[in-house]
Amino acid sequence: MQGKIIKAQKELYYVDIGNKIYMSKARGNFRKKGIKPLVGDDVIIDIQDEDKAYITEILERKNLIKRPNISNVDQMLVFVTINDPPLNLYNLDKYLAMCEYENMDVVIILSKKDLSPSEKVQNIKDIYENIGYTIVSLDNYNDFPQEKIKEILKNKTSAVSGASGVGKSTFLNNLVEKELEIGEISEKLKRGKNTTRHTEIFAIEENTFIFDTPGFDNFDFDFLEDENNLKYTFREMSNSKCKFNNCNHINEPNCQVKGKVEIGQIAKSRYNNYLMMFNELKNRRENKW
Numbered sequence: 648m649q650g651k652i653i654k655a656q657k658e659l660y661y662v663d664i665g666n667k668i669y670m671s672k673a674r675g676n677f678r679k680k681g682i683k684p685l686v687g688d689d690v691i692i693d694i695q696d697e698d699k700a701y702i703t704e705i706l707e708r709k710n711l712i713k714r715p716n717i718s719n720v721d722q723m724l725v726f727v728t729i730n731d732p733p734l735n736l737y738n739l740d741k742y743l744a745m746c747e748y749e750n751m752d753v754v755i756i757l758s759k760k761d762l763s764p765s766e767k768v769q770n771i772k773d774i775y776e777n778i779g780y781t782i783v784s785l786d787n788y789n790d791f792p793q794e795k796i797k798e799i800l801k802n803k804t805s806a807v808s809g810a811s812g813v814g815k816s817t818f819l820n821n822l823v824e825k826e827l828e829i830g831e832i833s834e835k836l837k838r839g840k841n842t843t844r845h846t847e848i849f850a851i852e853e854n855t856f857i858f859d860t861p862g863f864d865n866f867d868f869d870f871l872e873d874e875n876n877l878k879y880t881f882r883e884m885s886n887s888k889c890k891f892n893n894c895n896h897i898n899e900p901n902c903q904v905k906g907k908v909e910i911g912q913i914a915k916s917r918y919n920n921y922l923m924m925f926n927e928l929k930n931r932r933e934n935k936w
């Protein structure tokens with residue numbers, strides 16, 4: 648039987664098989680190899696009785712995030728605000744680069760719309776929609792697009808990320824509370840108010856999950872070692888016809904990316920952040936030795 652680990656407590660794993668949750672312990676070859684099951688893992692279980700089972704196999708992971716340790720994130724909801732806290736485009740572009748590198752879909756959530764001047768919201772939308780990102784602006788208290796969010800989450804396992812105070816927990820509570828009201832999430836999964844926090848996944852509906860702890864917590868650049876690969880994580884730089892096909896778009900002659908920046912087809916902020924990240928990675932690699 649195949650299922651997904653939605654919660655881990657010490658050596659006990661809660662495996663959701665769609666209509667039922669089994670408390671499971673690890674058994675099998677992966678244990679000998681020192682591989683520990685993670686929340687998010689798709690696993691094969693061997694059912695013992697009513698609600699107990701053994702995990703016998705961990706299916707290949709699509710990706711693995713550290714701090715918190717979670718796996719198989721299909722989609723990242725990257726949260727930003729315009730004013731509170733102030734928008735930091737460098738960090739946003741870094742999050743986006745990480746998601747590209749980890750092969751996750753990305754949706755940008757611009758929260759606290761109520762506190763944001765609409766022309767600034769439009770500005771950000773213009774930059775990011777132009778390069779193919781979905782961006783949803785919302786007010787967690789008075790304008791929460793539940794149906795739209797559910798549509799975005801459908802049939803995927805999603806996680807949230809973003810700076811402290813951008814409204815991630817309020818968003819998650821909103822989403823889960825509303826679903827609880829509608830009665831689509833079983834009472835079993837209801838978040839205990841006083842229990843210790845472990846990473847958990849909520850099943851929004853069948854085949855649709857969201858992690859309750861932010862991904863890329865405490866983030867830095869340990870995902871990318873070689874600055875020469877950074878260009879592949881900037882969508883607007885792929886498919887450019889530069890003179891050199893390994894062009895880093897910095898000092899090379901006949902660089903189409905630089906040309907596009909000059910005529911405004913590529914956002915200056917994105918390009919400048921690319922240069923900053925490039926240097927950050929380069930310094931880091933050079934200082935390692």
Ligand SMILES: Nc1nc2c(ncn2[C@@H]2O[C@H](COP(=O)(O)OP(=O)(O)OP(=O)(O)O)[C@@H](O)[C@H]2O)c(=O)[nH]1
Pocket residue numbers: 758759760761762785786787788809810811812813814815816817818
């Ligand atoms: N005006 C307004 N305030 C909001 C909105 N969403 C959240 N807040 C408030 O912003 C503050 C921070 O929200 P949280 O949901 O705790 O933010 P977080 O991203 O989870 O923060 P960390 O837990 O530190 O990572 C709280 O006081 C919320 O009530 C919103 O859409 N509009």
Ligand SMILES: [Zn+2]
Pocket residue numbers: 887889890894895896897899901902903904905
């Ligand atoms: Zn170039």
